[in-house]
Amino acid sequence: MSSGTAQGSLAVIGDRESVMLFQVLGVKTITAETAEDTAKAIHRLAKAGCSVIYLTEELAKLVPEELARYQSRTFPAIIPIPGSKGSQGFGAEQIRQNIYKAVGMDLQ
Amino acid sequence: MATRVNPTRMELSRQKKRLKTAVKGHKLLKDKRDEMVRQFMIYIRRNRQLRREVEEALSADMRRVAVAAARMGEADIGEALLSEAGGSVSVQVGSRNIMGVTVPTFEGEGGGEIRELPYSFAFTSAELDGAVLDLAGLMPKLIELAQVEKTCAMLADEIEKTRRRVNALEHVLIPETKKNIRFITMKLEDNERSNVTRLMKVKDMMLKQAEG
Numbered sequence: 001m002s003s004g005t006a007q008g009s010l011a012v013i014g015d016r017e018s019v020m021l022f023q024v025l026g027v028k029t030i031t032a033e034t035a036e037d038t039a040k041a042i043h044r045l046a047k048a049g050c051s052v053i054y055l056t057e058e059l060a061k062l063v064p065e066e067l068a069r070y071q072s073r074t075f076p077a078i079i080p081i082p083g084s085k086g087s088q089g090f091g092a093e094q095i096r097q098n099i100y101k102a103v104g105m106d107l108q
Numbered sequence: 109m110a111t112r113v114n115p116t117r118m119e120l121s122r123q124k125k126r127l128k129t130a131v132k133g134h135k136l137l138k139d140k141r142d143e144m145v146r147q148f149m150i151y152i153r154r155n156r157q158l159r160r161e162v163e164e165a166l167s168a169d170m171r172r173v174a175v176a177a178a179r180m181g182e183a184d185i186g187e188a189l190l191s192e193a194g195g196s197v198s199v200q201v202g203s204r205n206i207m208g209v210t211v212p213t214f215e216g217e218g219g220g221e222i223r224e225l226p227y228s229f230a231f232t233s234a235e236l237d238g239a240v241l242d243l244a245g246l247m248p249k250l251i252e253l254a255q256v257e258k259t260c261a262m263l264a265d266e267i268e269k270t271r272r273r274v275n276a277l278e279h280v281l282i283p284e285t286k287k288n289i290r291f292i293t294m295k296l297e298d299n300e301r302s303n304v305t306r307l308m309k310v311k312d313m314m315l316k317q318a319e320g
Binding site (some may be wrong): 005006007008009010017018020021022025026027051054068071072074075077079081082083084085087091092094095097098099101102103104108 | 115144145148152155156159162163164166167169170173174177197198199200201202203210211213214215239240243244245247251253254255258260261262263264265267268271308
């Protein structure tokens with residue numbers, strides 16, 4: 001079922017405080033504060049063939065169009081993570097939306 | 109929705125063929141949808157669990173960084189963390205086919221451990237060390253979360269599309285075709301009857317002529 005694997009890369013986009021930790025681990029980080037910066041960063045990373053982009057929830061809220069655009073593509077996977085202000089339920093909300101889409105109703 | 113069809117035998121057989129294809133396609137798509145939903149349920153369960161774990165751990169980490177920042181001062185912590193990468197995280201990327209949907213697979217490598225902290229301990233607080241090490245331990249989960257969440261999102265999209273197709277077949281195309289078939293059969297029967305009556309009439313007239 002699976003085809004060959006290739007080397008992929010990770011990236012984190014977020015405000016300075018949130019991405020600092022990732023930098024220590026050797027993950028590529030990009031700081032962004034505004035919707036414009038975030039959208040630009042996403043496009044640049046996608047073009048560069050980045051396979052996973054972690055995006056802080058605060059920024060993910062600002063760029064719904066970009067998220068929707070890359071939703072149907074295999075790469076990159078854009079994953080919201082809690083930023084320095086903690087989790088605000090954006091990720092859980094996305095899961096709920098996916099369930100709604102798939103099942104046609106809201107479970108639980 | 110009143111599509112006019114020619115009441116001919118050729119059209120009738122064409123419509124019948126169409127109905128057969130539509131019914132077969134409907135059954136196949138319905139099976140596909142059911143199986144995809146089943147797969148989706150498995151993934152979404154894992155997705156939910158992973159996300160809860162990751163969010164908890166990551167939020168805790170961020171809080172520790174905030175504490176460290178308060179102790180050390182914003183500038184120092186930035187300096188320590190931005191110094192240089194202590195570990196390296198890379199990921200093996202592949203793709204998998206689930207019911208015709210190409211989903212990615214990510215396999216983290218070298219993310220699980222971090223050999224040494226890249227900054228000097230002199231000016232940093234213990235919270236920071238803990239946070240960095242915790243995050244390093246969290247990386248495999250983060251990578252798995254990426255894979256599972258992307259899979260769920262793509263499956264959800266595809267399920268939605270398939271469900272639309274199933275509904276379109278079930279509620280539009282199949283009833284429409286059935287209606288057409290009934291219309292043609294009735295029309296043909298009607299023609300047949302009028303033909304018979306015409307023949308009977310002609311026969312009557314001919315008999316009367318022969319007698320008279």
